[in-house]
Amino acid sequence: MLITSTDIDAEIDKRQICNYLGYCAECEPPARISSLIDEYVENVHHLIDPVHSYIIKDIERVENSYVFLEGSIVLKSRVIARLLERCCQAAVMVATIGNQLEEMACQLAEDGLMVQSAVLDTIGSDAVERVADFVQGRIGEVASAQGLCVSPRFSPGYCDWNITQQKKVFQAIGRNTAGVSLTEDCLMVPRKSISGIIGIGRCHDSIEHYNPCKTCRKHDCQSRRVA
Amino acid sequence: MTEDLLSLIKENVIQGRIAQDDEGFDEGLVGQPGASELTEKALTEGVNLEDIINKGLTEGMNIVGQKFETGEYYIPDMLASAETVGAAMEILEPHLAQSGIKSKGKILVATVKGDLHDIGKNIVSILLRGAGYTVKDLGNDIAPQTIVEAVREERPQFLGMSALLTSTMIHMNNTIEALTESGLRDKVKIIIGGAAVSEEFAQSIGANGYGADGFQAVKIMDALRNSMKG
Structure with a gap:
C-alpha cells in the first residue's frame, strides 16, 4: 500500500507488519493471517490521512542535561543533550495518520473481532512510522542542501527523555501541530502519531549514527536500537 | 458422543475457528463446523454446560497457552483462539444464568x-x-x-x-x-x-x-x- 497525500509517498511493508505482530524474520504467518494482512493493506487507504509538521530551531546552548533552543524552549534529557551539543540546529517534528484507522480498530475490538483489530492497529503503527520516516527524509534533504547531515529520530518517552517533555516539543512546533493534541498525561491524540527531534549538524558519524543504546545497560529494553 | 463433541470444540478453540467458513491455524478446515456451531449443537444435545466450558473451551485454551509459551503460536493466533472462546461464551452466557452455575468471581x-x-x-x-x-x-x-x-x-x-x-x-x-x-x-x-x-x-x-x-x-x-x- 502506498500512503499518499499532497506531498507524502510511503510504502507499507508487510514484512514489518508481521514482525510487529510477533512473527520472527523467518516465520511466515498462517495463511488466514497472511491473507488478512494483504486484504487490509489493499483496502485501508481511506482510513489513513497522513499529515505532518516540522520546524527547524537553532540550538542556543547545551548545559549538562539541558538544551536551550531558540524561542525560549528548554529540553531536559542527558541523551538528547549529548546529541545536540554536537549539532547546530534541531528539527522538531510531528507526524500522524489521523484517527479514522484507530476508530475502526476500536470498533472491531468492541465487536469481538480481535485479530482484525490487532492487524489493523499494527498496520496503523507501521503507517505512521513510514510517514515519520518520510518527514525525516524531507528534513535530511533540507539539511543536505546546506551541506549538513541529520541524526536519527528521538521521541519523548524513550531513554531518559521524559514523556512530559512532549509539552516542550509541541511548544516548539507551535500552532501547526498537524491536528495532533496532547492529553493531560502527554499522550498524543490521534494515538497513531509520532513526535520527535532530529539533530542537524556537520556530517560526522557521531551525529548520523548517534546511538545512546551502545552504552546503555538496559539490555532488555524493547526499544533498543541495534548498534 | 458427548466426548467427541467436546473434543471437537476444544480442537476448534485451538484452531481459532468460530464458524464453518473460517480457516483455522492449519489449512483445509473450511466447511467443517466451527466452535459456534458445535457449541449450539452441544446445547441442543443437552451437554452439561460446565463440561462445555471446562473440557471444551478451557482445555482448548490451555493448549493454546502452551503453544504460545513455546513459540509455536504468535499473538494473532492466540487472539483468534481467544476470539473463538469469546464467541462460544456469548452463546453460553444466557444459559449459564438460567442453570444456576456459579461464577468463579x-x-x-x-x-x-x-x-x-x-x-x-x-x-x-x-x-x-x-x-x-x-x-x-x-x-x-x-x-x-x-x-x-x-x-x-x-x-x-x-x-x-x-x-x-x-x-x-x-x-x-x-x-x-x-x-x-x-x-x-x-x-x-x-x-x-x-x-x-x-x-x-x-x-x-x-x-x-x-x-x-x-x-x-x-x-x-x-x-x-x-x-x-x-
Whole structure:
C-alpha cells in the first residue's frame, strides 16, 4: 500500500507488519493471517490521512542535561543533550495518520473481532512510522542542501527523555501541530502519531549514527536500537 | 458422543475457528463446523454446560497457552483462539444464568488513567470469561477515583489493572492508595499487567499478583481464589 497525500509517498511493508505482530524474520504467518494482512493493506487507504509538521530551531546552548533552543524552549534529557551539543540546529517534528484507522480498530475490538483489530492497529503503527520516516527524509534533504547531515529520530518517552517533555516539543512546533493534541498525561491524540527531534549538524558519524543504546545497560529494553 | 463433541470444540478453540467458513491455524478446515456451531449443537444435545466450558473451551485454551509459551503460536493466533472462546461464551452466557452455575468471581478490569492501550486488557477479559469469571470492563484511561467508585458499587472480588506505558503505571499505585484511603483495599484482590510493569513493581505497590500475559493472569486469579477459600 502506498500512503499518499499532497506531498507524502510511503510504502507499507508487510514484512514489518508481521514482525510487529510477533512473527520472527523467518516465520511466515498462517495463511488466514497472511491473507488478512494483504486484504487490509489493499483496502485501508481511506482510513489513513497522513499529515505532518516540522520546524527547524537553532540550538542556543547545551548545559549538562539541558538544551536551550531558540524561542525560549528548554529540553531536559542527558541523551538528547549529548546529541545536540554536537549539532547546530534541531528539527522538531510531528507526524500522524489521523484517527479514522484507530476508530475502526476500536470498533472491531468492541465487536469481538480481535485479530482484525490487532492487524489493523499494527498496520496503523507501521503507517505512521513510514510517514515519520518520510518527514525525516524531507528534513535530511533540507539539511543536505546546506551541506549538513541529520541524526536519527528521538521521541519523548524513550531513554531518559521524559514523556512530559512532549509539552516542550509541541511548544516548539507551535500552532501547526498537524491536528495532533496532547492529553493531560502527554499522550498524543490521534494515538497513531509520532513526535520527535532530529539533530542537524556537520556530517560526522557521531551525529548520523548517534546511538545512546551502545552504552546503555538496559539490555532488555524493547526499544533498543541495534548498534 | 458427548466426548467427541467436546473434543471437537476444544480442537476448534485451538484452531481459532468460530464458524464453518473460517480457516483455522492449519489449512483445509473450511466447511467443517466451527466452535459456534458445535457449541449450539452441544446445547441442543443437552451437554452439561460446565463440561462445555471446562473440557471444551478451557482445555482448548490451555493448549493454546502452551503453544504460545513455546513459540509455536504468535499473538494473532492466540487472539483468534481467544476470539473463538469469546464467541462460544456469548452463546453460553444466557444459559449459564438460567442453570444456576456459579461464577468463579467478579473482576473489574481497567486500563489506568492516561493510558489508551486496551488490546492486552481485552485479551485478558476474554480469557477470564472463558475461565468462568464474571468480567466488567471499565475501559481505558480510567482515573483512580472512578475505579474506587466502581469497586464500591460493583463489590468485585478482584480488580485487574493494565498499563502499557512507564508514564502511566504510577496510576496503579495511585489507585491502590485511593482504595486504601476509601477503606476498600481489603475488599478486593488486585492483579496488574501490561508491558510497563513487572512482578517487582506489583510487589512494590502492594498488588496481590502480576500476570505477564493473559494465560498467567488466569492462573494467578485461580491461585488467589483458592487462597481466599482457604
